[in-house]
Amino acid sequence: MNSGQLIQEAFIISPRKPVDQQLERNTILNVARDLFVEKGYRGVSMRQIAATLNVSHGAIYYHFQNKASLLYSIVAEDFSLLDQELEKVMNMGISDKEKLIEIFMAYIKFGVTHSKHYEIMFLIKDENINTLMNRGPNESYEKFAKAVYQLCGPQVLTPQKMWSIFLSLHGFVTHYIKCEETFENIKGIATSHAEFILTTIEI
Template structure:
């Protein structure tokens, strides 16, 4: 057995997040344990508690990073040099692209249901959805209701959910994504 590291020796929050992310993406939330994360890092599980209150807190940190990445993609489209009339289409494509190029992350963000983490993850999910909704409202040529924006989100989510696991990446479903996005835009 290898000697364990003390909390102050080299173990960083980033190392813990990287190992935990890897485990959460390979298996479900219930199967991942702080002890197993610590074992793979060569430290005591107590050292992880120096950085995180519990497994849910660690999971939330990872989920929050995923939502931040998705939000950044939306910001890049909005702030980009492309004509405004094309930006809404690009936001929809970026959402689908993110979901299909990061399928494990997308599943953790939008499809995992667990009482222990739902309350924590809901904050990041709500903030991300609010960014999406505000972006759709600001880029749409017509005034959309809250229900219409929610329906657009569900249509995009449904597309990603359907193709998740059937394709390896966005490029494999790009033609279908173009048809889907253009269909949504025609109905707006």
């Protein structure tokens, strides 16, 4: 092989593999999530995300059209993770009462364990992205409510009571996120809280 061929081969760009692209995309999502939680949506630019990753900002735009689409991707992925946890509980071979407890516990565990995910999903507020940020919580709440209604029947729960249950869980999670507690440290009180909520439901 002559020197010309070596130089030519050295400049051949290999196509990216789908797995590599997905890994890079997930890395961007994880770094951007941390920055959004730390500095707020307005306080973060695409260039800052790129600088944190030590890549050009063009590499970020390869995957995401703009900052809003990047945030939407984070929100969509995080709500998908929460929905998966609820689906796991619904597929368990246990009684309806036990499933209700497990749903409440799964929600608490997700929020406390994935605190940065939870903050992005529910706690970041910005007038520029209100429409975007409202969609995810609304859809997730509907899935949560549908699961609870399925287990105890719509005749048992009014929409107001369903909303109160959700707020009770949300408030619990938000409190312990601020305390920076691990789920294992609060598992006992989380169980008590889930059982208390169950006492408000007549099934």
